[in-house]
Amino acid sequence: DSGVTQTPKHLITATGQRVTLRCSPRSGDLSVYWYQQSLDQGLQFLIQYYNGEERAKGNILERFSAQQFPDLHSELNLSSLELGDSALYFCASSPIRTGPGGITEAFFGQGTRLTVV
Amino acid sequence: AQTVTQSQPEMSVQEAETVTLSCTYDTSESDYYLFWYKQPPSRQMILVIRQEAYKQQNATENRFSVNFQKAAKSFSLKISDSQLGDAAMYFCAYRSDNAGGTSYGKLTFGQGTILTVHP
Numbered sequence: 001d002s003g004v005t006q007t008p009k010h011l012i013t014a015t016g017q018r019v020t021l022r023c024s025p026r027s028g029d030l031s032v033y034w035y036q037q038s039l040d041q042g043l044q045f046l047i048q049y050y051n052g053e054e055r056a057k058g059n060i061l062e063r064f065s066a067q068q069f070p071d072l073h074s075e076l077n078l079s080s081l082e083l084g085d086s087a088l089y090f091c092a093s094s095p096i097r098t099g100p101g102g103i104t105e106a107f108f109g110q111g112t113r114l115t116v117v
Numbered sequence: 118a119q120t121v122t123q124s125q126p127e128m129s130v131q132e133a134e135t136v137t138l139s140c141t142y143d144t145s146e147s148d149y150y151l152f153w154y155k156q157p158p159s160r161q162m163i164l165v166i167r168q169e170a171y172k173q174q175n176a177t178e179n180r181f182s183v184n185f186q187k188a189a190k191s192f193s194l195k196i197s198d199s200q201l202g203d204a205a206m207y208f209c210a211y212r213s214d215n216a217g218g219t220s221y222g223k224l225t226f227g228q229g230t231i232l233t234v235h236p
Contacts, residue, residue, distance in 0.1 A: 002161075031222055043208060043226040056223055088160060094222060105152060106212075106224060108162035 003027065006091050006109035014117055018079040021112045025072055025093030031055070032074040033094075033106060034066055038087035049074055081116045088113050119144045119211050123227035130199045131235050137184075138194045138230050140209030148214035151185065151192045152224070157205040165207070168192065170214070196232075204234045 003026035013019055025032050034046040036059075045058035049068035060066075063081075068074045078085060092106035120143045130136035142151070153165040168176045168185050176183050180200075184193045196203055209227040 033223060035224075042228045043224075045223045045225065048223055050222075058223065090162065092162075092224075105150075105164050105167055106222075107164075108154075111160055111162075113160075 002107040002109065004091060004093050004107050004109035006089075006112050008112060009110065010113050010115075012115045012117060013081060015081055015083060017081050017116075018077065019081065019114065021076040021078070021089055021091075021114075023074045023076070023091030023093075023109060025074070025091075026095075026107055029093035029095050029107070030072065031094045032068055032072070033092045034060075034074070034076050035090040035092065036087050037090060037111070038084075041087075043090075046076070078114070083116050086114055086116045119146070119149075119213065119225045121209055121211050121225050121227040123207075123209055123230050125230045126228070127231045127233070129233040129235060130196070132199055132201060134199055135195060135197045136199055136232065138196075138207050138209075138232065140192045140194070140227055142190050142192065142209070142211050144190070144211065144213075146213055150212045150214060151183075152210040152212065153181070153183070153194045154208045154210060154226075155203075155205045156208065156229070157202075162208075166194065199234050201234050201236060204232055206231050 005024040007022045030051045033048045037043045046060040048056040066076045088111045090111045092108045094106045122141050149170045151168045155163045166178045180197045182195045206229045208229045210224040
């Protein structure tokens with residue numbers, strides 16, 4: 001168990017709809033990352049939040065948005081869904097950089113499998 | 118921008134044998150971290166091993182070891198005494214250590230290598 005919790009685990013929805021994916025990071029981790037894993041694009045970084053503020057953006061569509069709340073949980077909102085948005089969406093968290101020898105890796109949740117029909 | 122390339126879409130190994138998965142990367146940074154993640158059929162992303170670029174010594178975790186060649190920008194994973202439970206997709210990943218950069222913290226992944234272990 002990585003300590004990162006994602007809900008729901010599975011989601012089936014129709015094209016044009018909007019969904020919200022939720023992530024609770026490991027206790028004490030301030031950074032949250034969202035990744036999309038699809039068959040044709042592999043694992044792609046979407047967006048990073050650090051202590052409530054957007055830190056970095058990757059290949060995230062304008063139809064997608066995210067936020068991190070004061071309790072550090074994060075939500076990824078996907079709207080106007082298309083068939084091509086079907087993918088596994090991962091949330092990961094990592095602690096504050098603790099210097100040489102400290103924790104540097106990201107801990108991943110189990111993912112949310114989104115199917116758009 | 119950093120890129121990570123895994124040139125082996127699929128690899129196979131006999132149980133108890135040794136297999137090496139290849140990874141190359143491209144970066145202009147000097148401080149970074151490299152990782153191998155394992156993704157079994159459950160889809161969970163599991164950290165296998167990490168390497169700090171400032172360390173010359175290759176990382177080792179039990180049956181897993183890496184061959185880190187910084188000048189060649191190569192980072193291969195060796196799995197010794199392969200077990201059936203090692204069957205999974207393996208991803209090589211890069212993370213910048215440039216705290217002032219916009220890519221700090223995020224992981225850049227290779228396309229993955231599917232490892233099959235034959236009994």
